[in-house]
Amino acid sequence: MDILIATRNNDKVREISEILDLPDTRFVGLDGFPDCPEAEETGRTFDDNAMIKASQAAYYSGLWSLADDSGLVIDALDGQPGILSARFAGPDYRDNWMKVLELMQQVPAEKRTARFICVLCLVGNNNRAFFTRGEIEGTITAEPRGSNGFGYDPIFLPTGFDRTFAELPPPEKNRISHRAQALKKMRALINGLAAPGSPKT
Ligand code: IMP
Secondary structure (H helix, E strand, O other): OEEEEOOOOHHHHHHHHHHHOOOOOEEEEHHHOOOOOOOOOOOOOHHHHHHHHHHHHHHHHOOEEEEEEEEEEEHHHOOOEHHHHHHOOOOOHHHHHHHHHHHOOOOOHHHOEEEEEEEEEEEOOOOOEEEEEEEEEEEEOOOOOOOOOOOOHHHEEEOOOOOOOOOOOHHHHHHHOHHHHHHHHHHHHHHHHHOOOOOOO
């Protein structure tokens, strides 16, 4: 079986296919489908946007397609940056976490709660959609710490850890992250769909 991962980022295709690690499944990226336009993330939720990306990829390819949408949800900022995480201040990671730290300058430690959320959507060839979700709770630090990872990693301290996502070694972050949790659930879901007797999409 072929599954299209709805991204042109080949690092993401490799990372997702390695974590899913499904036998008898070949993962391909959108690079093989130059006619598929860039999906417009016009949804109001992570679920909406993951489904927009997966449905469009399935439509153009005729393949089962998997897309993710993720971001950082901060309670003291009424859920911002949320679905706008990738472009909160602009395209630059540093600008984005600086904007968060600035907006939160006056927020006391006990009110700095936040979570990373990742939603995965798999669209089958009759357009039925399956979702999994991963979340990791934490707090926003007062200062950036660490140089690993990407995005908001330097300012996110996962609950139960004394190191930010950017201070953790990548394998440790990848074991606990919102993305890893959503992918583990997706792996189980795909295995269930492939099992004899399960309803086919
Ligand atoms: P997406 O590519 O539309 O899902 O946007 C995800 C954005 O959320 C990224 O550009 C990051 O800013 C942020 N984000 C998602 N996951 C992480 C993470 O694991 N670490 C840091 N930032 C993340």
